[in-house]
Amino acid sequence: MKPAAFDYACPENVGEALTLLAERGAAARICAGGQSLGSMMNLRLVTPEVLIDIAGLSELKSIALVGGAIEVGAAVTQAEFLAWPDLASFQPLLAKMLPWIGHYQTRQRGTVCGSLAHGDPSSELPLALALLRGEVLLASRRGRRVVSAEDFQLGMMATDIREDEMIVAARLPVAQVGAASAFHEVAQRHGDFAIVAVAAFGDDKGVRIGVGGVADTPGVIDLKWPVDDTALNDFAWSLGGTDDQHATARYRRELVRRLGRRAIDEVRDAIS
Amino acid sequence: MRYLEAGKRHSVRFTLNGRSVEGEAEPRLLLSDFLRHHLGAFGTHVGCEHGSCGACTIRVDGKAVRACLLYAVQMDGRVVETVEGLANPDGLDALQAALQKHHGLQCGFCTPGILMSLSQLHDEEPKADEARIRDVLSGHICRCTGYHGIVQAALEVFGKS
Ligand SMILES: Cc1cc2nc3c(=O)[nH]c(=O)nc-3n(C[C@@H](O)[C@H](O)[C@H](O)COP(=O)(O)OP(=O)(O)OC[C@H]3O[C@@H](n4cnc5c(N)ncnc54)[C@H](O)[C@@H]3O)c2cc1C
Ligand code: FES
Ligand code: FES
Numbered sequence: 001m002k003p004a005a006f007d008y009a010c011p012e013n014v015g016e017a018l019t020l021l022a023e024r025g026a027a028a029r030i031c032a033g034g035q036s037l038g039s040m041m042n043l044r045l046v047t048p049e050v051l052i053d054i055a056g057l058s059e060l061k062s063i064a065l066v067g068g069a070i071e072v073g074a075a076v077t078q079a080e081f082l083a084w085p086d087l088a089s090f091q092p093l094l095a096k097m098l099p100w101i102g103h104y105q106t107r108q109r110g111t112v113c114g115s116l117a118h119g120d121p122s123s124e125l126p127l128a129l130a131l132l133r134g135e136v137l138l139a140s141r142r143g144r145r146v147v148s149a150e151d152f153q154l155g156m157m158a159t160d161i162r163e164d165e166m167i168v169a170a171r172l173p174v175a176q177v178g179a180a181s182a183f184h185e186v187a188q189r190h191g192d193f194a195i196v197a198v199a200a201f202g203d204d205k206g207v208r209i210g211v212g213g214v215a216d217t218p219g220v221i222d223l224k225w226p227v228d229d230t231a232l233n234d235f236a237w238s239l240g241g242t243d244d245q246h247a248t249a250r251y252r253r254e255l256v257r258r259l260g261r262r263a264i265d266e267v268r269d270a271i272s
Numbered sequence: 273m274r275y276l277e278a279g280k281r282h283s284v285r286f287t288l289n290g291r292s293v294e295g296e297a298e299p300r301l302l303l304s305d306f307l308r309h310h311l312g313a314f315g316t317h318v319g320c321e322h323g324s325c326g327a328c329t330i331r332v333d334g335k336a337v338r339a340c341l342l343y344a345v346q347m348d349g350r351v352v353e354t355v356e357g358l359a360n361p362d363g364l365d366a367l368q369a370a371l372q373k374h375h376g377l378q379c380g381f382c383t384p385g386i387l388m389s390l391s392q393l394h395d396e397e398p399k400a401d402e403a404r405i406r407d408v409l410s411g412h413i414c415r416c417t418g419y420h421g422i423v424q425a426a427l428e429v430f431g432k433s
Contacts (some may be wrong), residue, residue: 001321005278008299009343015275038341042302045351049278051299053346079335103411105389106323108335109342191410 002043003041003120007050014059014139014168017052022141024050025163032114033057033077035106055109060168069134069171072106078107078115078125090174093132093181093201097124100183103191113167119157122193122213124152124185130218131210134172140165156216179203180264180270186255187264188246195247196255200263209260214241214252232260276345281430286347289357297344304328306344307354315355315384319413328383330354336389348400355384359392365421366432367391370425378416386412390426 011017021028029048031037032055040046053211054060060075070083070090078101081087081094088095101115103109115125116136121158128134129149136152138145138161152160164197175181185197197212206224207230219239223231236256241249276282281296288311295310302321307313307330319325321340328339331353358365364372367390377383386409393400393408400408405426409419 002302003300004306005298005300007278008274008276008343010274012273020273034341035338036339039324042321042340055346082365099407103326104393104408105326105329105336105338105411109337187408190407 003038004044004047006048006170008053009050010053011055012162014054014057014166017054017057017166018139018141018164020052021166022164028052030117030166031076032117032154033106033110033215034121035102035110036114036118054166065174066069066171069172069173070094071137071169072112073169074111074113074167076112078102078110078112079104081112082107091132091172092175092200093183094128094172096183097128097199098180100124100185100190100194100197105181113170116152116170117159117161117167119153119155119159119217120217121156121216122194122195122197124194124197124212125208125211127218128172129153129170129195130220131201131208134170136167137169137171138165139168144168150223153217175201178204178271180267182266182270184259184263186259195238196252196259198256198259198263200260200267202264202267202271202272207264209235209264211235211256211260212241213241214256223264227264227268229257230259231258232264237259238243275406282345284344286349287351289353290431295344295379299343300427301344302340303330303342303344303347303352304339306347307339307352310344313354317381317384319381324413325382326383326389327383329388329412333382334392334395353388353391357389358387366396366429367417367425370428371422374421374425376417376425376430382412382414382416384408386414386422390429392429398430402427405430 027049031053057075060073080150082098091240108239134149136147181201183193183199187194194213199210201208208222210217210220223236236253243249243254276299284297285294304318307316317327319327323338323341330339
């Protein structure tokens, strides 16, 4: 339950962090909030040679509106984002989802971008990124690139971040006028990882539903009004969940149908 | 850039419950272990060592966080508060006294962590309601009390302010 030995680096700026990443490659790990990395290291699931602590980098601390999206820097904690005064007006869905990420205590260290980098399939933020069709801004010594949500998360805890890259920010699109959203989650206990999480986002043309906790990556589908139970059932089956110690695949499908129906109806009622 | 090599001890200095403390730590030393075994501050308990149980919760720069997911070397220059800092010369602080009154603890293993979470909540949201208190307590596991006494104790203190 103690981590293996590692070098600890506290860069002064992103440039220094990128140089170290370029030099050390796979032997290095970015440490943001440490709320997932710390436990993985204590369990010796990962044993990095060097930890690059970016939590204190002021250039990664900003939350700003950039071209129709909320750009969240890589050192912004989940608690800071939740406390951002404009969150509920610019993207109510995020204001609904963020309180479900872990606990009061873990949100005060855990970052928005760290959750995306970790890529846990039952996490709320990867689901939000996928549903809102957000983007991730990556940087390395070679330059910067922007990756769409679809291309970013490749599988369970697998993302498109290369060895010498780090996330500098995530872009989460703001809600358009006339749009509505809903979020529901079932977990063993509030704050535990989702058994199934369903988010919905729609307007008068249709509704987009996203599901976390079932497949290796968040599943997203666009549906036209009216949405009948058959479409929802087909979607639940298409996610291809499996049995594990938390729930059976069948129970998960049932949750997708039930939570999905609830979320879809809420969106429909809110826009009509 | 501050670069601390593995296997070597590096000096760390921070404020613990209002006093400046100093010690030496390898990068891999958990803050929870540094507090207990280097500074002799045994009030902070250690349960799971992977962030789940909440026993090790302390406050760093005012925020209730897990000491088992922090390293001692990250604390340089910070303000750290643990359960030892709560009581005043006259005795227990209001939350501690209320926990005692409402049987909010039995073995007391979870208590220091719970107190540190509730103390931040009380500083920032002195009017927090039961739902909010329960939400904050969800970050702690108590095997003894069933939480009821803890919630009652918190409600008494939060209701008064
Ligand atoms: C008790 C408990 C309950 C939790 N419950 C939930 C939950 O319900 N839902 C949920 O979503 N999460 C949950 N979490 C995890 C959440 O708290 C973490 O904050 C999050 O998964 C990771 O964010 P972090 O900033 O702590 O990242 P870290 O732990 O520091 O890093 C996680 C991974 O991402 C990489 N990384 C981090 N930042 C970057 C970056 N900028 N660029 C490249 N790579 C990076 C790290 O190298 C590491 O591999 C829980 C954690 C605990 C301890
Ligand atoms: S010992 Fe830190 S949360 Fe359990
Ligand atoms: S009092 Fe025993 S664990 Fe809470």
